[in-house]
Amino acid sequence: TCRVSMSLAEIRAAFTAIKANIQARDPIRTLSILSHPHSLHKVKSADRCCITHQLLTFYVDKVFKHCRTEDSFVNRKISSIANSFLSARRRLGQCHEQNNCMCGEESTEKFKQILANYEELNVTSAAMKSLGELDILLDWMDKSR
Amino acid sequence: LPAPQSISILSTNMKHFLTWSPVIVQGATVRYSVEFQGEYEREYTNGSWIPISECSLTTATLCNITEDISATVAYKLRVRAQLGATSSPWATTKGFFSPAMTSLTPPELRVVADGHHVLVELADMGSSFQFRVLYWRKGQESRVQQKVMKGLSSVVHLDTVEAGAEYCVKAQTHVEAINRSSSFSPTQCVRAQGDTSMWLVTAL
Numbered sequence: 001t002c003r004v005s006m007s008l009a010e011i012r013a014a015f016t017a018i019k020a021n022i023q024a025r026d027p028i029r030t031l032s033i034l035s036h037p038h039s040l041h042k043v044k045s046a047d048r049c050c051i052t053h054q055l056l057t058f059y060v061d062k063v064f065k066h067c068r069t070e071d072s073f074v075n076r077k078i079s080s081i082a083n084s085f086l087s088a089r090r091r092l093g094q095c096h097e098q099n100n101c102m103c104g105e106e107s108t109e110k111f112k113q114i115l116a117n118y119e120e121l122n123v124t125s126a127a128m129k130s131l132g133e134l135d136i137l138l139d140w141m142d143k144s145r
Numbered sequence: 146l147p148a149p150q151s152i153s154i155l156s157t158n159m160k161h162f163l164t165w166s167p168v169i170v171q172g173a174t175v176r177y178s179v180e181f182q183g184e185y186e187r188e189y190t191n192g193s194w195i196p197i198s199e200c201s202l203t204t205a206t207l208c209n210i211t212e213d214i215s216a217t218v219a220y221k222l223r224v225r226a227q228l229g230a231t232s233s234p235w236a237t238t239k240g241f242f243s244p245a246m247t248s249l250t251p252p253e254l255r256v257v258a259d260g261h262h263v264l265v266e267l268a269d270m271g272s273s274f275q276f277r278v279l280y281w282r283k284g285q286e287s288r289v290q291q292k293v294m295k296g297l298s299s300v301v302h303l304d305t306v307e308a309g310a311e312y313c314v315k316a317q318t319h320v321e322a323i324n325r326s327s328s329f330s331p332t333q334c335v336r337a338q339g340d341t342s343m344w345l346v347t348a349l
Contacts, residue, residue, distance in 0.1 A: 061189075072198050076198075086188070
């Protein structure tokens with residue numbers, strides 16, 4: 001199994017500091033990227049490692065870079081979170097290469113759904129909404145430890 | 146306007162500071178601005194730099210970068226001088242800095258014999274730290290016991306012993322995020338008294 005130390009408390013503190021600002025930039029409250037149609041909490045434990053790796057990659061590749069704002073404080077916190085995700089993704093990637101983090105059908109399906117939700121919106125709105133839902137991911141990662 | 150010189154990073158116990166030499170312009174107040182760049186910025190946002198507002202147009206030659214240098218990735222930092230509308234070239238750190246490069250010092254501890262009880266008091270190091278405390282009865286060095294606890298300030302009960310027994314204690318810090326530990330503190334020994342409380346510390 002893969003055990004990656006990730007200071008969730010620090011990431012959560014950085015996100016909490018900008019959550020209201022980020023969520024205020026997301027006008028579409030009726031849609032969810034991470035929780036539609038099923039919550040992350042339904043993912044089987046065997047698939048958790050792979051979903052975590054996919055979601056870290058999703059945020060690093062598709063989300064953070066489209067969230068730059070005019071607010072330097074917000075940008076600093078996003079950088080702190082993004083670099084922490086990059087570091088964790090690298091370590092999980094090493095696990096993935098050693099076949100300890102395999103993707104089952106369920107996690108593949110779940111991740112396809114997240115990408116589909118993301119692609120329904122324009123890039124900036126999708127990225128801002130995804131960043132605004134980071135606590136959903138952090139809660140799930142906390143519980144899955 | 147020349148760029149600041151001797152730019153370096155001082156990092157101890159996960160607290161990181163950027164320092165540089167002042168730029169001297171007779172009769173004028175020179176100010177400085179600091180920016181940082183993490184691995185994410187190099188790989189995903191075309192090497193963009195992020196200003197640290199607390200160190201923008203500052204007259205200090207020191208900047209606390211701890212809050213921003215928070216992930217275990219490679220960072221670069223830069224600083225420039227500013228005088229009115231004139232800015233110097235940027236001075237950029239040579240090589241990269243990562244929190245994993247911080248120097249870790251042993252924890253400050255105080256060992257107390259409170260009647261039959263051996264207690265240890267540890268100074269707060271912050272939530273990213275753990276303390277690893279080793280303790281043993283003097284003369285029984287092969288039977289060392291261990292307690293691991295959060296790095297927040299605490300008084301910990303180590304053992305209940307009979308009067309006259311002498312106990313020795315040493316401790317180190319550990320930071321899980323960088324998977325590194327400090328060296329051990331000097332060993333401190335105390336002798337358990339009867340019922341009266343005794344603060345007796347013998348440093349070896």
